[in-house]
Amino acid sequence: MITFENVSKTYPNGTAGLRNVNLTIHEGELVVIVGSSGAGKSTLLRSINRLNDISAGEIKVNGKSVTRATSSELRRIRRDIGMIFQSFNLVKRSTVLRNVLSGRVGYHSTFKTMFGLFPKEDVELSLHALERVNIREKAYIRSDQLSGGQQQRVSIARALAQEARIILADEPVASLDPLTTRQVMDDLKRINQEMNITTIINLHFIDLAREYATRIIGLRAGEVVFDGTPAEATDQVFAEIYGRPILQDELLGVGGVS
Amino acid sequence: MRSSLSQTSAHQPSSNAPLIDRYKRLATWLLFIFVLIACSIRTEVTPYQLVVGLPQMGSLLQEMFPPDWSYLPTIWGPMLETIQIAIMGTTIGGLLAIPVALLCAYNLTPNRWISIPMRMILNLVRTIPDLLFAAVFVAIFGIGPFAGMLALVFFSFGIIAKLTFEAIEAIDPGPLEAMTAVGANRIQLIIFGVMPQALPYFVSYFLYTFEVNVRAASVLGLVGAGGIGLLLDRALGLFRYDRASIIILLTLAIVLMIDYGSAVIRRKLL
Amino acid sequence: MKLDTDTLQRPISSRIRFWVIAALMIAIYYWAIQGMQFEGLQKTAGSVSKSILTGFLHPDWSFVYIPEGEDLLRGLLDTLVISILGTVVAAVTCIPFAFWASSNMSRQWAVSGSGKVVLSIIRVFPEIIVAILFIKAVGPGSFAGVLALGIHSIGMLAKLYAETIENIDPGPEEALLACGANRLQVLRYAVLPQVIPQFLSYSIYRFEINIRSATTLGLVGAGGIGTPLIFALQVRNWNRVGIILLGIILLIILTDLVSGWLRKRII
Structure with a gap:
């Protein structure tokens, strides 16, 4: 279980990365975080294993505070959190x-x-x-x-x-072609289901989010503006998250094929 | 996680490759360590000697300070001579390098019977370090700056010719074609097609070599080839480490200044 | 009309600059030529050159191998050994310097800045001077040569290493951190695998430079082939000088071939 309590993040240059985020993510969920670029998706994800420090509030993973962990405690917590990056690393x-x-x-x-x-x-x-x-x-x-x-x-x-026990995936498919995207997403989904690993994925493809997620969280300018099931996340909801109508390149478009 | 063991066995053969790799790596390491031990036995260089030797180094450094500032006026002359040697050596070497660079470049000298022997001569010249040239020339022409200058002539010739012919080969062939099309002869082709493109590189390499040569010239005196090195050799021979240190300090200062000046000019050129 | 002539002529300032630079160059060269003492050369140069030429054409083959020692092969072997050891000493000791001087390994700019300054100070000391200082400290011989090459090479190698470290992909580092690795583990699993091949390649390149330097170290007493060479030069034994130079050229060509092949294999 991951909990965010009043989490805020302000970058040194003054821009707000996260504003007063309160979330509880339960074990075994497959959460997809959506939002336009710069909305704070990466910041949110990377604050869970403290690759980014937060400025206020507290994040707990399975009851242990990430925010206040000493460096050896933090390493212990990180050991249980896998991370997948856009550029594979x-x-x-x-x-x-x-x-x-x-x-x-x-x-x-x-x-x-x-x-x-x-x-x-x-x-x-x-x-x-x-x-x-x-x-x-x-x-x-x-x-x-x-x-x-x-x-x-x-x-x-x-x-x-x-x-x-937790996998964080930061735009895992952004540098892949549509077909391999699907294979990687299938892998993540299968692992999430078979092994009951809590999975949190940042995506910017709306149709993928709807297809794979058990829960969708929408971010806009560092604030959680939507939190619900894929069924509730209609096109109109997405338009609100993005602050504008959905663009064609925000759809992967091969959803119907396989 | 450990559910599908049965599949693993099918892939067993592929894990032989890493085994061979591992032996290869182990063998490489063993060979390397063996060579190192053999080397240190041959030269009697051991970590123990290092531990014993370093304190002696410290006491030497102690003797070098404070530097003998009163010696400064005496070393100005030889210092200037060092720079003179570097200037003359670089210039003559650079001038000699021009025709050779032209003859080495495949795009200007398509005849391999000329360009390949030229390159071989160039490579041969470059295998010999400047101090060796100096030692030989001192024996021929006697102690003095002339031998040092000649050593630097050969040394700079090797570097400048190599760098320049590589730059010439990289020039844009368009202007060359245009010159050929208007009926230019070889000399005209070189002056109007090659020179404008290759000159900035040549000057840059020339200055770079000059920097290297100032450093080289400052030690040429150790084998008798003129310049500040003669005085350094004398100071060390007389165990006047305070004088040696002022010579070294002045040399470093001059070298740094010339490096800086030449770097500024080179940046403007390219 | 007036405009035309103006544009045809080069602007006055650029012409002035041209002449100032030309005058400066002439002055510099006039001064530089003064330093070369051309007089007194002709007397001996002719006959000496002739004896040198005959010496080089008839190298002293008997010097190649002398059972009691102090021959060409042993001299060359010592030179090779000195440069191998010197390179290895430098390649290992420069690693901490490289991490010190690379800007992405420390948060404070001053740390890497000071490291870079130290390295450039090491670089401006010619190795032959380092060699002389070591000869004074530890006595003449191969040991001084190894130390001289080892210390001098640190300046250049650590600079190249530091640039390699600065250019690594930061991704794996982040991934290792996210796995719960500590600093040393990140170094071992994310940084080193990326930089080691490049480090090796630079070290081998430095070895090529060092073997050239090692041939000259003996001239001042730091071991290797330079020692018999300077003796042969002092007694004007040109046949022996000829065979030694031949040996040096062969050794350098051979090591260049081997190290070039090695470097190609590593990358």
């Missing part, structure tokens, strides 16, 4: 397996990890994670030889190998 020169294994570092002592020693179970865990996203056979290939969609699956596998 893999070490391109390392093998796929090495990237996935790097998700495990939070579980081991600094000393051991400095020598790259991971227990056999970790390797197996990582290979299973790769299997879950159907790229087990790429384990020993250098990451930069994979396509964008495959790289994104590697980063999902990294989150899985981490044995994360």
